[in-house]
Amino acid sequence: MNAKIGIVYSTVDGQTLKICNKLREVLQQNNQQVDLISIDDFNEDITKYDKLVLGASIRYGVHNDKVIEFIKTNKTALDSVKTAFFSVNLVARKPEKNTPETNPYVVKFFKTIEWKPTIVEVFAGKLDYKKYSFFDRKMIQLIMWMTKGPTNTEAEIEYTNWEKVSDFALALNKL
Ligand SMILES: Cc1cc2nc3c(=O)[nH]c(=O)nc-3n(C[C@H](O)[C@H](O)[C@H](O)COP(=O)(O)O)c2cc1C
Numbered sequence: 001m002n003a004k005i006g007i008v009y010s011t012v013d014g015q016t017l018k019i020c021n022k023l024r025e026v027l028q029q030n031n032q033q034v035d036l037i038s039i040d041d042f043n044e045d046i047t048k049y050d051k052l053v054l055g056a057s058i059r060y061g062v063h064n065d066k067v068i069e070f071i072k073t074n075k076t077a078l079d080s081v082k083t084a085f086f087s088v089n090l091v092a093r094k095p096e097k098n099t100p101e102t103n104p105y106v107v108k109f110f111k112t113i114e115w116k117p118t119i120v121e122v123f124a125g126k127l128d129y130k131k132y133s134f135f136d137r138k139m140i141q142l143i144m145w146m147t148k149g150p151t152n153t154e155a156e157i158e159y160t161n162w163e164k165v166s167d168f169a170l171a172l173n174k175l
Helices: 015-029 065-073 104-112 134-146 162-174
Strands: 004-010 033-038 051-059 082-089 119-124 126-128 156-158
Touching: 004 015, 004 065, 015 033, 015 051, 015 082, 015 162, 051 065, 082 104, 082 162, 104 119, 119 162
Parallel strands: 004 033, 004 051, 051 082, 082 119
Antiparallel strands: 126 156
């Protein structure tokens, strides 16, 4: 059955969008119709979709405020369709923190909101010191040092597991 799927994303440096593009690619290969829209531009009636996916990255411990706003504004509509949520962060590069049950940001996020999406996932993001402002670079360096990650500011490492992203797309396909 062909479904209409809306993917709404919140990204700062583009990694969440890159993941969304991969999801779209896999879903389209499976003959699903996909709309990919930034949370900043989203102005659709959610109920026109069979499935709604929301993806957002973590910065300094939280998702963009617009994510919670979006969920609160659209709660009734979200509860009337099949939904999925995924978070993108660097803590998820650690195997023991890369599931919705073990990733601290995802666990905390769902303690603060009422919404229960049909499926939830978490992906490791990208570390790219060269993209960051001076302040952010220093902060990320400190966080990496504390969590035994790379502190060399030449480092550009994509931790995202693309097989996991494809598996998530297939799970969305089956929803
Ligand atoms: C300023 C800044 C703050 C961040 N804070 C966190 C954090 O608190 N925890 C974490 O796991 N990752 C953190 N990250 C890593 C991002 O979640 C990761 O780079 C992700 O790939 C960003 O996705 P985006 O490009 O879609 O915004 C931070 C990154 C930046 C640049």
